[in-house]
Amino acid sequence: MPKPKTKPASATIHAVVGSDEAEVKRFAAELAEKLTPPGAAEFGLEIVDGAADNAEQAAARIRSSIDALQTLPFLGGAKVVWLKNANFLGDDQKARSASVQSALEELSDVLGRGVAPDVTFLISATDIDKRRAFYKTLVKTAEDIQVFDRLDSGRAGWEEAANEIVRTHAKKRKLQFDEDALGLFVLLTGGETRQIDNELEKIDTFLGKDRAVRVDLVRELVPLSRGGVIFELSNALAARDLELALTLVRRLLEHGEKAIGILLAAIVPIVRNLLLAKDLMERHRLQRPHSPFQFISAINRLPASATDHLPRKKDGSINAYALGIAAQHAHHFKVDELTEAMRACLEANVKLITTQLDHEVVLTEVVVKLLGR
Secondary structure (H helix, E strand, O other): OOOOOOOOOOOOEEEEEOOOHHHHHHHHHHHHHHHOOOOOHHHOEEEEEOOOOOHHHHHHHHHHHHHHHHOOOHHHOOEEEEEEEEOOEOOOHHHHOHHHHHHHHHHHHHHHHOOOOOEEEEEEEOOEOOOOHHHHHHHHHOOEEEEOOOOOOOOOOHHHHHHHHHHHHHHHOOOEEOHHHHHHHHHHHOOOHHHHHHHHHHHHHHOOOOOEEOHHHHHHHOOOOHHHHHHHHHHHHHOOOHHHHHHHHHHHHHOOOOHHHHHHHHHHHHHHHHHHHHHHHHHOOOOOOOOHHHHHHHHHOOOHHHHOOOOEOOOOOEOHHHHHHHHOOHHHOOHHHHHHHHHHHHHHHHHHHHOOOOHHHHHHHHHHHHHOO
């Protein structure tokens, strides 16, 4: 998601950076078009290609940018200098070279003194080391900094941020996701902006006047990834669908997934979340939510003493989205059933690590203990 520093109307130094390559390129292109003086044609935008093959070439591109910034606009007008797709601001050998660092120091000096009022500088980069002096110069001198970092789907709570990205991009196409379809779409695309846009375009093309996106359509059009199968397995477990759950376990094993990975990535998290959600709902008389966000709101209204045992993100906030999904299905289970299922997961973990028992048999036993009535 973008994190703007400020957005003054008269900004003369702009930076668009981050690890989300698709978003950086899209936003930088839109910004360059917006900043280019109307009617200036090719004289209003001077692009310096920042994609250098080596350190020598990178240093030359930086000095070309400096020359462009110090050259007055044609016929006394205004112009934009765009150092585009710079790939020498990270932490690789090219970026660390003495020639590149020397050239960046020169550029920092120019930016520190300020560019001419009729010259606007735009820099875009998808790999930037925020510890280095040049980035700190950008922070000090750029009136407008936009940061687009790719979501880390391995970190707790990434789904909430991915939900917002999908909703924002879908809204531009007037697509309306129902909750189940949105959840599956997020898992299948993994928060990758480029894939989100590609799959939304596919759905947009497929749909006619009806702009509603339902889970069956997502299953049909969006490729089923490992994350998608795990999501489907979690749903099958939560919905207490024994036959489908066993089928998905078998499919994951046939596709080379490790049994311990299936246990820890799909089975244990859903059992734990179901148990936590069920316990919260019974102790605090919370109603079954219509959506995960309704349960998040309910959790936020509880006193701190009631939630201090819940899983946390790195920023200390509650990882509530997964609990919200579990709360929608918790009515299928009793607390003692889920407690026994957690014990079964622990036993299965020990068996998978310390014995030679057939892995499918071990996982089947856990699933049957959880879902068998």
